[in-house]
Amino acid sequence: MTRSGIVVVMFFSIVAVGQTPPGAQGRKIGDFANVPEAPAYTLIRCGTAVDVKTNKVLHNVTIIVEKDRIRNLMEQTSRSVQEGTQVSARAGATVIELPDHTCLPGLIDVHTHALLQGDITAADYDKQLLKWSPEYRTILGTQSARKALEYGFTTIRDLETEGAGYADVDIKKAINAGVIPGPRMQVATRALDVTGAYPLLGYAPNVPVPHGVQVCDGADACRKAVREQIMYGADWIKVYSDRSYYIDPNPPAGISPTPVLNDIPTFTLDELRAMVDEAHRQRHKVASHATAYNGVHNSVEAGIDTIEHGDYISDADLKLMIQKGTYYVPTLYVGEYVAEGRAKAGAPVWLDMTKISADTFGRAVKAGVKIAFGTDAGGFDWNINPAVEFELRVKYGQTPAEALRSATVVASELLGMQKDIGTIEPGKLADIVAVKGDPLTDITAVEHVDFVMKGGVVYKKP
Ligand SMILES: [Zn+2]
Numbered sequence: 001m002t003r004s005g006i007v008v009v010m011f012f013s014i015v016a017v018g019q020t021p022p023g024a025q026g027r028k029i030g031d032f033a034n035v036p037e038a039p040a041y042t043l044i045r046c047g048t049a050v051d052v053k054t055n056k057v058l059h060n061v062t063i064i065v066e067k068d069r070i071r072n073l074m075e076q077t078s079r080s081v082q083e084g085t086q087v088s089a090r091a092g093a094t095v096i097e098l099p100d101h102t103c104l105p106g107l108i109d110v111h112t113h114a115l116l117q118g119d120i121t122a123a124d125y126d127k128q129l130l131k132w133s134p135e136y137r138t139i140l141g142t143q144s145a146r147k148a149l150e151y152g153f154t155t156i157r158d159l160e161t162e163g164a165g166y167a168d169v170d171i172k173k174a175i176n177a178g179v180i181p182g183p184r185m186q187v188a189t190r191a192l193d194v195t196g197a198y199p200l201l202g203y204a205p206n207v208p209v210p211h212g213v214q215v216c217d218g219a220d221a222c223r224k225a226v227r228e229q230i231m232y233g234a235d236w237i238k239v240y241s242d243r244s245y246y247i248d249p250n251p252p253a254g255i256s257p258t259p260v261l262n263d264i265p266t267f268t269l270d271e272l273r274a275m276v277d278e279a280h281r282q283r284h285k286v287a288s289h290a291t292a293y294n295g296v297h298n299s300v301e302a303g304i305d306t307i308e309h310g311d312y313i314s315d316a317d318l319k320l321m322i323q324k325g326t327y328y329v330p331t332l333y334v335g336e337y338v339a340e341g342r343a344k345a346g347a348p349v350w351l352d353m354t355k356i357s358a359d360t361f362g363r364a365v366k367a368g369v370k371i372a373f374g375t376d377a378g379g380f381d382w383n384i385n386p387a388v389e390f391e392l393r394v395k396y397g398q399t400p401a402e403a404l405r406s407a408t409v410v411a412s413e414l415l416g417m418q419k420d421i422g423t424i425e426p427g428k429l430a431d432i433v434a435v436k437g438d439p440l441t442d443i444t445a446v447e448h449v450d451f452v453m454k455g456g457v458v459y460k461k462p
Pocket of ligand 1: 111112113159376379
């Protein structure tokens with residue numbers, strides 16, 4: 001671009017900034033210009049609502065929302081009718097009638113990849129890193145975020161950008177600034193893995209290719225990488241603890257149950273400990289992609305906060321997770337989604353892994369490990385509603401109420417946001433969704449969210 005061209009662009013951008021949108025006087029575009037404002041008062045009348053703390057179903061519920069927060073939730077009594085009438089009589093009160101719906105707290109998915117658009121095979125993945133620019137991937141990522149919100153996920157933890165740098169920080173920023181619609185986000189930025197462990201792999205040594213992670217080797221270098229990611233906006237540190245999964249013909253002595261899904265551990269225990277220490281020192285938490293025996297065991301030993309996938313977890317490690325308060329974020333649907341494609345591409349172990357992960361999930365439920373709801377959305381196409389994960393969780397051992405709690409109360413605790421989200425209670429942010437039917441008897445009802453409110457603002461209505 002010529003020098004005069006630059007001058008012209010700058011001139012127009014100043015004019016554009018000068019045109020203040022309605023209701024945003026004095027604020028600049030991109031700098032919280034368009035944050036949608038919640039009405040002063042909103043009344044939501046729900047046919048039923050689920051109290052996810054007690055599993056109780058409440059009937060004829062009125063939820064009073066004051067700006068972005070819940071003021072009250074009441075079953076139909078003379079007092080609630082009175083308070084509801086008082087509130088709706090005030091100027092500006094908005095009334096939302098959902099007589100045929102069940103209201104729930106906004107759903108939370110603690111394992112997503114907004115920057116990824118499905119990667120059944122290595123070819124799918126390589127294409128996104130080699131042929132799509134980070135800018136194009138970010139545009140698609142804004143669409144993923146909007147879809148997540150419309151599916152009813154009012155909060156997500158996005159667990160790394162898969163080669164798209166710090167684009168998740170920017171998507172979060174754009175959502176918080178009201179530039180695009182999307183859920184509340186905690187982000188992990190680039191993730192960390194060792195040399196030779198993470199795609200893109202298989203290219204000639206003289207051909208430089210991008211990696212889906214930031215590569216670090218050695219405790220000091222990995223500590224530095226943690227510092228760097230936090231400096232650029234990471235809420236979480238994501239590490240990859242294992243790779244190359246196989247059914248171990250000679251499993252370590254005394255490990256139950258068998259068969260043992262084993263792996264090649266990536267980081268050494270020293271490296272993991274250094275990253276956990278640095279993250280915790282800076283009041284950040286660490287999520288570990290740990291699929292099989294070594295990865296899970298080393299992660300729990302190193303004091304990692306959340307185990308992602310955990311297709312195989314030994315009984316001893318489940319016990320250790322309970323002792324240490326480690327969260328387990330299984331991703332059952334994505335395992336089934338990718339299994340056939342990866343088996344056809346030469347890795348039949350993925351078919352065995354679906355059976356092993358179902359068994360692990362059942363044992364974890366029985367043992368009483370803290371299980372949070374995550375899906376790996378982005379690992380499968382964002383046109384598929386990540387809520388399909390709920391049905392598998394119920395199939396493999398949770399009650400519908402437990403599955404719902406994992407995506408609300410438990411997930412909010414994992415994020416450290418339990419004071420603000422996770423239940424419909426006075427004082428919390430008004431993140432509320434509604435579905436037809438009763439999710440406590442048929443969990444697949446949550447695949448059809450008709451109503452979405454985030455922070456008192458309605459994003460979807462029946
Ligand atoms: Zn993932």
